[in-house]
């Protein structure tokens with residue numbers, strides 16, 4: 001039996017562990033609890049909504065189907081939330097972008113509709129969408145509670161005899177030009193195949209084997225990989241599903257509050273932004289949420305503010321495949337959308353001599369990549 005070591009129990013590593021555990025000897029190592037990295041801070045919108053590249057669009061649509069199949073196979077877990085997405089726009093430019101996007105998506109066979117105010121109210125009764133807004137609905141889109149999903153995948157992998165090790169990997173272990181596992185502070189784990197699924201920290205691990213991953217450096221001032229989310233205390237029934245307003249994205253959290261994010265605030269945050277500024281941005285997010293949910297948040301306040309880091313490949317596309325003999329990597333933005341689909345394809349190519357054709361455009365050594 002092949003021993004596969006997966007570094008990282010975020011959504012990518014966890015979904016892969018669940019897939020592989022039935023056939024292989026799997027060890028997962030993470031320095032923290034499953035899903036506690038980027039996965040646990042994600043808006044976690046499962047979609048192919050803003051994807052002009054036709055091949056990547058199809059890949060993401062397949063990923064949406066893979067989620068539906070995975071959720072059905074797992075008995076429709078409560079952390080998979082099939083409530084769709086409402087979006088609205090007000091300025092002439094934004095209205096035109098939204099109506100064009102809906103038209104193009106419909107032409108590609110994607111479920112997308114423009115709604116009347118009454119239709120939108122029937123979906124989200126507490127939402128005060130401005131009267132002059134153009135509203136769109138994407139009924140096949142979903143969201144997940146990322147940390148719970150990762151924990152559930154890992155629990156299932158463990159039931160299939162996978163091992164979970166808590167510890168920080170300090171370096172990859174190389175002998176005779178082949179990666180043969182990883183070194184932790186208190187020992188080594190040897191493996192036939194090592195999969196680096198360490199999210200935005202993948203480059204630092206690959207560097208220990210003199211390999212590079214084309215992932216943006218979050219330490220640069222103003223790095224787009226760095227963003228901010230706030231969560232609220234419980235606000236029962238405030239929102240049923242995910243919404244994209246003009247200056248706020250929001251969705252329910254697993255414990256009955258809301259998760260709040262905004263593109264302009266993400267753009268204003270980096271790793272040097274002081275805590276006091278992060279807190280004031282969180283208050284701003286809360287004010288925006290109150291504006292669209294006027295009475296539903298009367299008894300709610302900001303519960304937590306988290307600076308978070310997206311794994312952002314340089315060209316925006318997933319980075320998936322062999323990096324060195326014995327070393328495979330899987331790192332991507334939209335990792336929530338893609339995880340079950342990637343897990344199925346990666347499991348297929350790790351357990352057979354034939355590469356998975358749908359992954360070919362996303363190889364680490366593709367043209368333009370520094371690897």
Ligand SMILES: Cc1cc2nc3c(=O)[nH]c(=O)nc-3n(C[C@H](O)[C@H](O)[C@H](O)COP(=O)(O)OP(=O)(O)OC[C@H]3O[C@@H](n4cnc5c(N)ncnc54)[C@H](O)[C@@H]3O)c2cc1C
Pocket residue numbers: 007008009010011012013029030031032033034035036037038039040041042043044045046167168169170197198199200201202205227228229261308309310311330331332333334335336337338
């Ligand atoms: C605010 C925000 C909004 C987002 N919105 C969406 C969205 O709407 N839809 C979507 O699809 N995607 C979205 N994303 C992106 C998505 O969340 C990520 O692509 C995905 O969560 C990445 O998962 P991962 O498993 O690769 O990484 P992670 O979840 O970061 O997991 C990596 C794991 O590796 C572990 N690790 C790292 N280095 C080591 C080491 N040396 N030793 C031991 N363990 C290590 C970490 O502890 C971590 O648990 C969003 C991200 C953010 C931050």
